[in-house]
Amino acid sequence: MKIIFPSTENFQLAKSLLQTIEKSGEEAYIVGGAVRDTILERQVSDIDIATSATPEKIIQLFAKTLPTGIAHGTVSVYEHDHWFEVTTFREEGPYDDGRHPRYVHFDTNLVGDLSRRDFTINAMAMDQNGELRDPFHGYDDLLAKIVRAVGDAKSRFQEDGLRVARAFRFAATLGFTIAESTMAALSSSASFLDKVAAERRLEEWSKFLGALTAPKCDWIPDAIVSKWTGWNDFLFSTCCHQITEVDGVYDRLALIFLLTESNADARLETMMRTLRYSRKGIEEVLALVQASQTWRMTSPIRMTLPFGKALSSYGESLLERAVRLNVIQDPLLTLDDELALSIKWLNEHPIRTLKDLAIQGSDLIRDLSVQGPMIGMALEHLFDLVANNQLDNTYESLMKEANDWIMETVTDEQVIRKLLQTAPKNLLIYEYKKLSSTNDVAREKIAEARVPMLAVFTDHQESGRGRQGRAWVLPPGKGLALSLAFRLEGEDRYRLQEWPLFAALTVRSALSSIGIEKARIKWPNDIFIEGKKVCGILTEMRTIDKEVHLVVGIGINVNAELNDFPDDLKSKVTSLKITQMKSISINMLTARLIDEFYELLLKYQAKKRFSDQKEEYERYCITLGQHVHVRQGHDTVIGIAQRIDEEGTLWIGNDQGSVIPIRSGEIIENSEDRV
Ligand code: ATP
Ligand code: MG
Secondary structure, three states, X not given: OEOOOOOOHHHHHHHHHHHHHHHOOOOEEEXXXXXXXXXXXXXXXXXEEEEOXXXXXXXXXXXXXXXXXXXXXXXXXXXXXXXXXXEEOOEEOOEOOOOOEOOEEOOOOHHHHHHOOOEHHHOOEEOOOOEEEOOOOHHHHHHHOEEOEOOOHHHHHHHOOHHHHHHHHHHHHHOOEEOHHHXXXXXXXXXXXXXXXXXHHHHHHHHHHHHOOOOOOOOOOHHHHHHXXXXXXXXXXXXXXXXXXXXXXXXXXXXXXXXXXXXXHHHHHHHHHHOOOOHHHHHHHHHHHHHHHHHHHOOOOOOOHHHHHHHHHHOOHHHHHHHHHHHHHOOOOOHHHHHHHHHHHHHHOOOOOHHHOOOOHHHHHHHHOOOOHHHHHHHHHHHHHHHOOOOOOOHHHHHHHHHHHHHHOOOOHHHHXXXXXXXXXXXXXXXXXXXXXXXXXHHHHHHHOOOOEEEEEEOOEOOOOOHHHOOOOOOOOOEEEEEEEEEEEHHHOOOHHHHHHHHHHHHHHHHHHOOOOOEEEEOOOEEEEOOEEEEEEXXXXXXXXXXXXXXXXXXXXXXXXXHHOOHHHOOOEOOHHHHHOOOOOHHHHHHHHHHHHHHHHHHHHOXXXXXXXXXXXXXXXXXXOOEEEEEEOOEEEEEEEEEEOOOOOEEEEEOOOOEEEEOEOEOEEEOOOOO
């Protein structure tokens, strides 16, 4: 039988190749896909040639060749911008590994060569005149649109598991059905796919998935798709119909994940990796899945940095593609409405990438003295506001917002250092993301470091030491645990019992320096605002030879909300945010505390005494005149707090008319108030 030899450039070049080989006394044919697609009038991309000539002879015959697969008899021949694969007739020895023949041999003819090919439609050859050689009746199968294995189907699939995938791939790309006997063999051949390298499975899977058009596509057993993709228990049949409603491999993959995986984006990456998809491919599918989920599940939809980034990488069509995926998933949505909405949404958001911001990371570094990960976080914060029309995209407004945000949101040792005014900038300051006790760490640090003072802080104290073993945990960013450690030597080791009172005064004045004037002291060292406790101080000391290591631990409820406190404490405690009705910068507060304590150290070294500050202390002390319970050893002293003396001792007048001294460092409780 003869078919019309195509007149296209590549076929005409192939023809002259065939002629050159034949003139040398050998046979040569166009084989495989090129013949199949010519008959089907489909576009042909590569033309494979089979010949009786040896590879050595081919290399001699043509000016430009490459020995691309010489062991299998393949030489690539280059003619006028086209490459042709020329392969010596060959048959294959037995298959040991389900993928590769143990050897190939070349003592065969055209029919032998065609017999090793996978399907009848791929096992035809055509000579330079268009004369067809078709020993397995591929032409009839082409007309009948049938994919049929050459020879015994089951053993052909067992020889090479890739053929299992190719059977379905050709059925999908050509819109063919699979011959009954071949299908029967396929049904029990899923496991042969295990032997096939992921890269080869991916190649066939992508062609298959991209081509699938059949309105009915559940003829492919789920077990085969599972092995083909390497995605365990993948029920392709549950989603294959919907998949054909979108175009493109990536869109179809995204839809598969959206339809079959409750946790689509988490599984997608692992699953696509098992098939060796490229990073770029994985990212595109991920972007589609995320765009679809964002669009479907959040309301109002905010322009986020990852979303904006995806839009600028993949274009606005990303959103359109995501919308199509959503409409397929949710029959209540209509495509036109959703598309109109998405276009409106896109136009409402002024910027899509960080580059669109009227400020850069380098501006923040220069003007706000920030460093490291904070820059990225600050930019992301600005992006969120500008992209969602909550902030003008001007340098001034961005700088102001960045400044406020940095001050109020993120604790950062670098920022605190920059904010120091009186304390030296090189003071040792240790920041922890989380810590159970800043006092413990501060005590260790001061024992190691030969410095007069250092600071340890966290905005996430995990347990903390409350009185009566009582402590609660504030969420990160809502509380400050700051310990200041001092190394007191020689002359400086006097009147250590005055430190708790100094500490209370110092905290009060630090609060005052950031505009909080309502802080009061409950003897000896608790800080109250409007009758509720906002801060506790725990002073601990240890004497080592001639040194005293003194640690003042301060715990402040900074930005806590009422709901952050346990119910039984809600009436007794408060936070700076609650009393000031605005967030407080933990960075700023920490810097002021460090400054004030540094000054205290200097004054203490200059022989300042409590008596010098007694009046100030009394002015802010809320204990005087109060009815108090004081535990002293096993006894409890009950009476009225009468006065504080020069050394900071509290004198209590009891019912029996005696006045009893209580030195600081002992526990005191108001009769009603046992916080
Ligand atoms: P297309 O290039 O359009 O995907 P094709 O049929 O050209 O389809 P190729 O992978 O290029 O496929 O292979 C060329 C020819 O080699 C096929 O037509 C077929 O005859 C043969 N062939 C390819 N892979 C196998 C295989 N795994 N087992 C047997 N024969 C195969
Ligand atoms: Mg091909």
